[in-house]
Amino acid sequence: MFNYLIVVVLFWCIGMVLTLSAFFVFKSDNKFFLMTGSIASMSGYYFIILSNNNVSLLYILFSLFPIAIILSIVILHISRYTSQFQFILVTLALIEMVKRFEFHFDRITGGSYGVRLSTLSFDSIYLKIFLILFVFALVYFINRINYTRIGYLWEITGLTPLGAQSIGININKIFLISALASGFFSCLGGLIYIISYGYLHPNDLSNDLGLMALSAAIILRGRNFLVKFTLSTFVLFAFREILRFADIGNTVRFAVYDLILGIFLVFISIKFNNTLIEKRNN
Amino acid sequence: MKKEIIKVTNLIAFFGDRLLNRPISFSAKKGESVMLYGKNGIGKSSLINVMIGQVTSYTGNVFLYSQKPQRNKFYILYNAGVRYVPQNPILPMSFPIEEYFKFFRNVSFIDKVKTFISKAGIKKESLIAELSYGQKRIVEIILALYSNPSCIIVDELSSGINEKNLDFFYSELNAFLKAGGIILTSGHNKNEYLINNTDVQLLQFIE
Numbered sequence: 001m002f003n004y005l006i007v008v009v010l011f012w013c014i015g016m017v018l019t020l021s022a023f024f025v026f027k028s029d030n031k032f033f034l035m036t037g038s039i040a041s042m043s044g045y046y047f048i049i050l051s052n053n054n055v056s057l058l059y060i061l062f063s064l065f066p067i068a069i070i071l072s073i074v075i076l077h078i079s080r081y082t083s084q085f086q087f088i089l090v091t092l093a094l095i096e097m098v099k100r101f102e103f104h105f106d107r108i109t110g111g112s113y114g115v116r117l118s119t120l121s122f123d124s125i126y127l128k129i130f131l132i133l134f135v136f137a138l139v140y141f142i143n144r145i146n147y148t149r150i151g152y153l154w155e156i157t158g159l160t161p162l163g164a165q166s167i168g169i170n171i172n173k174i175f176l177i178s179a180l181a182s183g184f185f186s187c188l189g190g191l192i193y194i195i196s197y198g199y200l201h202p203n204d205l206s207n208d209l210g211l212m213a214l215s216a217a218i219i220l221r222g223r224n225f226l227v228k229f230t231l232s233t234f235v236l237f238a239f240r241e242i243l244r245f246a247d248i249g250n251t252v253r254f255a256v257y258d259l260i261l262g263i264f265l266v267f268i269s270i271k272f273n274n275t276l277i278e279k280r281n282n
Numbered sequence: 283m284k285k286e287i288i289k290v291t292n293l294i295a296f297f298g299d300r301l302l303n304r305p306i307s308f309s310a311k312k313g314e315s316v317m318l319y320g321k322n323g324i325g326k327s328s329l330i331n332v333m334i335g336q337v338t339s340y341t342g343n344v345f346l347y348s349q350k351p352q353r354n355k356f357y358i359l360y361n362a363g364v365r366y367v368p369q370n371p372i373l374p375m376s377f378p379i380e381e382y383f384k385f386f387r388n389v390s391f392i393d394k395v396k397t398f399i400s401k402a403g404i405k406k407e408s409l410i411a412e413l414s415y416g417q418k419r420i421v422e423i424i425l426a427l428y429s430n431p432s433c434i435i436v437d438e439l440s441s442g443i444n445e446k447n448l449d450f451f452y453s454e455l456n457a458f459l460k461a462g463g464i465i466l467t468s469g470h471n472k473n474e475y476l477i478n479n480t481d482v483q484l485l486q487f488i489e
Binding site (some may be wrong): 149152153155156159160161162163165166167168169170171172 | 292336355356357360361365366367368372373374375376377381382384385386425
């Protein structure tokens with residue numbers, strides 16, 4: 001029972017970190033809103049490639065984070081020179097490229113079966129509890145940042161880029177910082193995943209997770225950050241994991257989850273539409 | 283001889299493949315003001331957008347403080363003292379007005395702004411979205427005026443502002459000009475002079 005609870009909370013934590021990754025990007029510019037998906041998937045697959053060489057955790061820390069951050073800067077530059085629609089297409093193309101890579105080089109990536117990462121997994125319960133506490137502390141810290149000058153700076157840049165410039169804010173710097181934050185958080189999500197599961201299925205770190213994180217991030221604009229954040233990530237990530245272990249059969253499980261996800265997405269689309277209208281009015 | 287702060291030579295702004303105006307040239311030194319006027323759709327606002335770096339499709343030369351305006355780099359001009367007030371307010375709608383003032387590093391002028399805003403009947407707890415069009419414009423103009431500027435670019439100063447406040451702005455801008463500032467405005471009517479007492483360099487757009 002305890003182990004089962006830990007697994008659920010860990011998955012919730014991964015979702016939280018990925019949502020933070022989407023949140024920073026979405027707060028500063030809604031153009032990047034598919035970026036988190038691509039970065040999350042790419043960092044995940046990069047993990048798989050590394051894992052077969054029996055490398056240490058330290059090596060991954062020093063090689064994965066720079067690569068994810070470089071990737072986020074590249075995607076930032078692509079987004080600067082494309083329109084919103086073009087950017088979505090480019091991001092989807094990148095995700096598709098990664099997927100093709102994964103299925104084509106199945107000797108490295110494990111193909112559609114996934115890959116076991118026994119050299120990297122840690123069974124220590126203390127490490128897992130530490131990770132959970134770390135993520136909750138991180139979320140509390142981000143909540144505090146939202147109500148400081150830097151948090152407002154992020155928000156005003158997202159709401160009115162020209163308005164932010166007209167009071168002397170260097171918006172390019174804000175975009176860069178949010179891209180770096182996004183790369184960092186998606187990497188952290190992948191790292192927690194590897195440490196806690198020791199097994200990586202391609203579906204778990206594809207655009208699927210990134211889009212769920214994005215959905216959670218969209219409703220976070222405005223007040224009551226902590227309540228919205230906890231609820232949305234719980235429904236989208238922890239609840240999915242609870243259903244996986246529930247003894248109700250596959251069909252019912254997927255039906256229940258899809259129903260809840262559908263209701264959630266309706267609310268999200270209304271909220272997202274309102275955000276776009278607010279942006280257009282500016 | 284005074285240095286030319288704004289220098290525009292043979293400028294034509296484009297919108298797609300459509301020309302927005304005939305080539306236009308002007309310059310402004312310290313203590314001078316320029317007013318662009320002409321009918322709707324002739325390219326006044328586009329020209330101002332070129333000058334702040336928001337529109338990059340143009341031919342000719344534009345120099346503000348001896349540098350070309352670049353896209354998304356208005357903060358360089360802001361640090362040189364250029365303030366921009368657009369025709370449609372670009373304030374963040376979901377912010378309470380009090381929190382919006384937290385962005386300004388130089389706090390000394392904020393008290394002056396707050397007293398003016400309370401006089402204009404704006405509550406400081408209210409959201410920016412709840413303000414009327416004219417009130418939003420007053421907030422933007424007053425922030426530009428009091429934040430220690432050296433050059434103010436205003437698109438359609440008179441739109442949405444009542445007579446009493448407009449008179450106040452005129453007198454403040456007049457004092458600003460006498461102190462060596464530069465003003466660039468646009469409007470529809472050349473009788474609608476920006477500053478009653480001083481010379482205004484009027485620039486007409488011709489089709």
